[in-house]
Amino acid sequence: MAGRLHSKLSQAFEPDYIVVIDESEAHRGHAGWREGGGTHFRVEMRSAAFDGMGRVARSRAVHRVLREELDGPIHALALDLSGSDG
Numbered sequence: 001m002a003g004r005l006h007s008k009l010s011q012a013f014e015p016d017y018i019v020v021i022d023e024s025e026a027h028r029g030h031a032g033w034r035e036g037g038g039t040h041f042r043v044e045m046r047s048a049a050f051d052g053m054g055r056v057a058r059s060r061a062v063h064r065v066l067r068e069e070l071d072g073p074i075h076a077l078a079l080d081l082s083g084s085d086g
Helices: 002-013 055-065 067-071
Strands: 017-022 040-046 076-082
Touching: 002 017, 002 040, 002 055, 002 067, 055 067, 055 076
Parallel strands: 040 076
Antiparallel strands: 017 040
Protein backbone atom coordinates (compact mmCIF):
# COMPACT_ATOMS: atom_id res chain seq x y z
CA MET A 1 0.00 0.00 0.00
CA ALA A 2 2.86 2.42 0.75
CA GLY A 3 4.13 1.96 -2.81
CA ARG A 4 0.68 2.67 -4.20
CA LEU A 5 0.40 5.89 -2.18
CA HIS A 6 3.90 6.95 -3.22
CA SER A 7 3.08 6.35 -6.89
CA LYS A 8 -0.25 8.21 -6.85
CA LEU A 9 1.14 11.18 -4.95
CA SER A 10 4.26 11.38 -7.12
CA GLN A 11 2.17 11.39 -10.26
CA ALA A 12 -0.26 14.01 -8.95
CA PHE A 13 2.18 16.43 -7.29
CA GLU A 14 5.63 15.79 -8.85
CA PRO A 15 7.28 16.33 -5.46
CA ASP A 16 10.88 17.36 -4.83
CA TYR A 17 10.76 15.12 -1.76
CA ILE A 18 8.37 12.37 -0.68
CA VAL A 19 8.41 9.73 2.03
CA VAL A 20 5.51 7.39 2.77
CA ILE A 21 5.77 5.52 6.07
CA ASP A 22 3.52 2.65 7.15
CA GLU A 23 3.00 3.28 10.87
CA SER A 24 0.36 0.58 11.25
CA GLU A 25 2.35 -1.63 13.63
CA ALA A 26 2.67 1.24 16.11
CA HIS A 27 -1.15 1.26 16.28
CA ARG A 28 -1.61 -2.46 16.99
CA GLY A 29 -4.79 -2.94 18.98
CA HIS A 30 -6.11 0.56 18.21
CA ALA A 31 -9.20 1.39 16.18
CA GLY A 32 -8.85 0.62 12.50
CA TRP A 33 -5.76 -1.59 12.90
CA ARG A 34 -5.69 -4.84 10.90
CA GLU A 35 -3.24 -7.72 10.85
CA GLY A 36 -0.72 -7.18 8.07
CA GLY A 37 -0.65 -3.38 8.30
CA GLY A 38 -1.61 -0.93 5.60
CA THR A 39 -3.98 1.03 7.82
CA HIS A 40 -1.99 3.92 9.31
CA PHE A 41 0.37 6.05 7.20
CA ARG A 42 2.49 9.18 7.46
CA VAL A 43 3.33 11.18 4.32
CA GLU A 44 6.06 13.80 4.22
CA MET A 45 6.08 15.68 0.93
CA ARG A 46 7.50 18.89 -0.54
CA SER A 47 6.12 20.06 -3.89
CA ALA A 48 5.84 23.25 -5.92
CA ALA A 49 2.23 22.19 -6.50
CA PHE A 50 1.56 23.32 -2.91
CA ASP A 51 3.03 26.81 -3.37
CA GLY A 52 0.47 29.44 -2.38
CA MET A 53 -1.78 26.89 -0.66
CA GLY A 54 -2.60 26.88 3.03
CA ARG A 55 -2.33 23.81 5.24
CA VAL A 56 -5.99 22.83 4.85
CA ALA A 57 -5.93 23.23 1.05
CA ARG A 58 -2.81 21.04 0.84
CA SER A 59 -4.45 18.34 2.93
CA ARG A 60 -7.63 18.46 0.87
CA ALA A 61 -5.62 18.11 -2.35
CA VAL A 62 -3.91 14.98 -1.02
CA HIS A 63 -7.22 13.55 0.23
CA ARG A 64 -8.75 14.03 -3.23
CA VAL A 65 -5.92 12.05 -4.84
CA LEU A 66 -6.17 9.28 -2.23
CA ARG A 67 -9.97 9.21 -1.95
CA GLU A 68 -10.25 5.53 -2.94
CA GLU A 69 -7.68 4.44 -0.37
CA LEU A 70 -9.14 6.62 2.39
CA ASP A 71 -12.61 5.22 1.70
CA GLY A 72 -11.19 1.70 1.92
CA PRO A 73 -8.17 0.23 3.64
CA ILE A 74 -6.56 3.35 5.15
CA HIS A 75 -7.81 4.26 8.60
CA ALA A 76 -5.42 7.13 9.40
CA LEU A 77 -3.23 9.44 7.34
CA ALA A 78 -0.83 11.93 8.95
CA LEU A 79 0.43 14.63 6.59
CA ASP A 80 3.50 16.85 6.69
CA LEU A 81 3.19 18.91 3.49
CA SER A 82 5.12 21.92 2.27
CA GLY A 83 5.60 23.98 -0.86
CA SER A 84 8.88 24.26 -2.73
CA ASP A 85 10.00 27.04 -0.39
CA GLY A 86 9.88 24.62 2.54
